[in-house]
Amino acid sequence: MSLLVAENISKAYNTHQALNNVSLSIPEKSIFGLLGPNGAGKTTLIRIITQIIEQDQGRILLNGEGMTTHLVRKIGYLPEERGLYKKMKVGEQLLYLARLKGLERSEAVKRIKSWLNKLELSDWWNKTIEDLSKGMAQKVQFIATVLHEPTLIILDEPFSGFDPVNADLIKNEILELRDNGATIIFSTHRMESVEELCDHIALINKSEKILDGKKLDVKEKFKDGTYLVEYHGALEENGHYKVLSHHVTERGLSHSVVKTSLKDPNELLRSLIEKVEIHSFVEKFPSINEIFISQVKGEVYE
Amino acid sequence: MNNIGLIIGREYLTRVKKKSFIIMTFLAPLLFVGIFGLIGWISNRSVDRKTIEVLDESGLFGETFVSDDSRTFVYTNVSLDSAKNHVGKGEINGLIYVPKLDNLDNPNGISFYAPGNPSIRLVNSIQKKIKAKIEDVKLLRSGLTQEMLDGLKSKVNVHSINLSSTGEEKDSSSDTATAVGYIAAFMIYMFIFIYGAQCMRGVIEEKTNRIIEVIIASVRPFNLMMGKVLGIAAVGLTQLAMWIVLTSVLGSVGVSILAARAESTKELKEVLNQKPEEMPIGEDPSEMIFKAVGAINIPLTLGAFIFYFIGGYLLYSALFAAVGSAVDSDADAQQFMLPITIPLIAAIASLTVVLMEPNGSFAFWMSMIPLTSPVVMMVRVPFGVPIWELLLSMALLVGGFILTIWIASRIYRIGILMHGTKVNYKVLARWFMMKN
Numbered sequence: 001m002s003l004l005v006a007e008n009i010s011k012a013y014n015t016h017q018a019l020n021n022v023s024l025s026i027p028e029k030s031i032f033g034l035l036g037p038n039g040a041g042k043t044t045l046i047r048i049i050t051q052i053i054e055q056d057q058g059r060i061l062l063n064g065e066g067m068t069t070h071l072v073r074k075i076g077y078l079p080e081e082r083g084l085y086k087k088m089k090v091g092e093q094l095l096y097l098a099r100l101k102g103l104e105r106s107e108a109v110k111r112i113k114s115w116l117n118k119l120e121l122s123d124w125w126n127k128t129i130e131d132l133s134k135g136m137a138q139k140v141q142f143i144a145t146v147l148h149e150p151t152l153i154i155l156d157e158p159f160s161g162f163d164p165v166n167a168d169l170i171k172n173e174i175l176e177l178r179d180n181g182a183t184i185i186f187s188t189h190r191m192e193s194v195e196e197l198c199d200h201i202a203l204i205n206k207s208e209k210i211l212d213g214k215k216l217d218v219k220e221k222f223k224d225g226t227y228l229v230e231y232h233g234a235l236e237e238n239g240h241y242k243v244l245s246h247h248v249t250e251r252g253l254s255h256s257v258v259k260t261s262l263k264d265p266n267e268l269l270r271s272l273i274e275k276v277e278i279h280s281f282v283e284k285f286p287s288i289n290e291i292f293i294s295q296v297k298g299e300v301y302e
Numbered sequence: 303m304n305n306i307g308l309i310i311g312r313e314y315l316t317r318v319k320k321k322s323f324i325i326m327t328f329l330a331p332l333l334f335v336g337i338f339g340l341i342g343w344i345s346n347r348s349v350d351r352k353t354i355e356v357l358d359e360s361g362l363f364g365e366t367f368v369s370d371d372s373r374t375f376v377y378t379n380v381s382l383d384s385a386k387n388h389v390g391k392g393e394i395n396g397l398i399y400v401p402k403l404d405n406l407d408n409p410n411g412i413s414f415y416a417p418g419n420p421s422i423r424l425v426n427s428i429q430k431k432i433k434a435k436i437e438d439v440k441l442l443r444s445g446l447t448q449e450m451l452d453g454l455k456s457k458v459n460v461h462s463i464n465l466s467s468t469g470e471e472k473d474s475s476s477d478t479a480t481a482v483g484y485i486a487a488f489m490i491y492m493f494i495f496i497y498g499a500q501c502m503r504g505v506i507e508e509k510t511n512r513i514i515e516v517i518i519a520s521v522r523p524f525n526l527m528m529g530k531v532l533g534i535a536a537v538g539l540t541q542l543a544m545w546i547v548l549t550s551v552l553g554s555v556g557v558s559i560l561a562a563r564a565e566s567t568k569e570l571k572e573v574l575n576q577k578p579e580e581m582p583i584g585e586d587p588s589e590m591i592f593k594a595v596g597a598i599n600i601p602l603t604l605g606a607f608i609f610y611f612i613g614g615y616l617l618y619s620a621l622f623a624a625v626g627s628a629v630d631s632d633a634d635a636q637q638f639m640l641p642i643t644i645p646l647i648a649a650i651a652s653l654t655v656v657l658m659e660p661n662g663s664f665a666f667w668m669s670m671i672p673l674t675s676p677v678v679m680m681v682r683v684p685f686g687v688p689i690w691e692l693l694l695s696m697a698l699l700v701g702g703f704i705l706t707i708w709i710a711s712r713i714y715r716i717g718i719l720m721h722g723t724k725v726n727y728k729v730l731a732r733w734f735m736m737k738n
Contacts, residue, residue: 083512
């Protein structure tokens with residue numbers, strides 16, 4: 001079932017069309033990667049979902065209900081441009097942000113304490129944000145995003161500014177939140193984290209949605225008969241396949257990327273076996289990064 | 303949503319807890335009372351005693367120069383040269399030389415010798431005494447008696463009475479009204495500037511901190527802006543209330559110390575700069591002051607002050623907030639500050655004209671325009687303003703701040719999300735027109 005549905009969303013700033021008829025459906029308990037180059041319209045779409053700006057056309061449904069300012073409280077949003085009040089103390093700041101989301105004071109205090117413990121910040125309640133390192137401030141921001149236990153968490157470039165250790169910590173928290181029932185929208189152009197975390201993706205480029213779906217389905221769709229072959233001997237191209245690249249490994253094996261128009265991998269293998277001694281034969285599955293680049297640049301995937 | 307309460311609370315508490323706020327709140331009344339105390343002390347302290355010699359060859363001014371608290375006059379008969387020598391050696395602070403005066407219609411050659419340049423006040427007072435004496439001598443010579451002369455001297459104290467349309471008579475004192483009006487207007491002006499700028503800086507802070515988008519995901523931009531404006535207003539009112547309380551406590555402590563030190567009521571009256579013998583018969587100075595203050599409608603003035611204080615602040619702070627939302631730093635804000643500060647400065651600058659004729663047409667219009675009315679009307683109120691004018695001005699101010707808050711919020715909701723855009727008035731207008 002879809003937790004969030006965006007239907008035919010369009011938005012223009014003066015002459016600039018920021019979003020053009022974008023529709024999305026985000027399944028419950030998924031980690032949904034919202035991908036796209038800078039300026040594609042990701043942030044605009046997120047701001048429309050969070051009711052920060054209003055769409056010109058289309059509608060947003062959360063759990064089948066039209067989005068209202070009250071429903072926005074079910075969303076936790078970590079913007080790309082994020083910060084905190086520098087002079088405020090960590091605890092007070094989190095308390096303030098939690099209460100803006102409608103939490104009771106005592107409940108908020110309880111949750112803040114447990115989160116600070118969890119992210120190894122328990123001694124920092126009374127420190128001001130100024131005294132924190134950048135990574136610590138990022139953790140505080142993450143806590144602020146999830147404190148009110150939102151059903152939908154929107155993270156815009158969540159790992160920028162994190163060192164690898166903290167990034168890993170946050171990654172695990174995200175997975176845990178998903179396991180506990182939250183749905184996560186993950187906007188980024190860092191493809192390795194998409195590869196690792198997301199189960200669904202959508203790609204937005206130049207204000208339009210180019211593709212969306214399950215990550216594996218998308219990959220399946222973009223595989224184009226390319227195989228990695230290791231062998232002894234010399235491989236000549238024929239009508240069935242082309243050698244895209246070739247190099248010799250340390251072991252003295254030839255390593256080639258072979259592209260075929262044949263539907264059945266067995267057929268390709270059969271015709272290769274006739275010519276060379278095969279050591280390995282693997283179908284090359286496109287990475288999200290490759291799909292992204294090929295789609296955005298409009299180049300053919302290879 | 304009751305979010306706005308939370309926002310007001312945060313804006314208020316973070317500012318009130320600041321050291322600078324606490325220091326200013328307690329220090330300002332001390333400074334205020336201290337400065338007034340110092341002025342009082344200096345003006346009452348006997349100034350450095352000056353010794354002035356009088357060499358009177360005409361013989362007319364034998365009793366004209368009488369020593370007082372600050373000056374000792376010594377009559378001398380030595381020659382002019384040796385008297386001048388006294389000045390040169392620094393033995394005396396001045397020498398008045400009056401030669402033989404043959405023709406009183408044209409008294410020539412009266413001189414004052416002093417080391418360095420004497421104060422204008424001193425020269426004027428000497429000149430005045432000589433002039434009065436010569437006039438007296440001439441009048442006596444024309445046949446008037448000394449009694450007649452004394453009878454001619456009269457003290458006039460114009461007692462101004464405020465005649466209301468209902469024919470009711472009230473004592474009025476334009477001096478007190480001026481003072482009260484001016485202080486009130488100036489406080490409003492300062493308050494708008496200081497706290498309006500705080501609003502602006504608060505908005506810029508949220509923008510540069512990049513916390514704005516976090517907040518805006520759970521709060522309407524309008525609520526955030528109004529929460530800030532109202533929270534800061536509460537800070538200002540707190541400070542004002544503390545100043546009034548502290549100043550009056552310190553002031554009354556100061557007065558009672560002075561009173562205890564003054565040995566007699568006469569001395570106390572001197573402390574209050576009122577010489578008893580100069581007072582019209584039957585008028586006690588403290589009674590006069592009481593009457594003068596009583597001539598002002600205190601509840602009305604106070605009510606108007608609070609109204610214009612808050613109304614003026616709301617009007618301007620919304621504009622300040624809009625400016626803050628449009629720019630990325632304090633420095634960028636300068637170009638947009640100018641059109642906001644001009645009407646405010648114009649209001650203060652117009653006060654001298656307004657005070658000359660508090661019920662004139664210039665004063666009327668300045669106290670109707672919402673941008674200038676908080677300052678200008680506050681000066682007029684102590685003089686007494688027709689109630690319809692006051693109500694009209696207040697209604698216009700309410701309309702004015704609703705309008706500016708509306709305009710500001712339209713710019714604000716777009717501006718806070720814009721980073722690194724070059725902003726000019728055309729861009730602001732476009733933001734204003736943009737639908738949400």
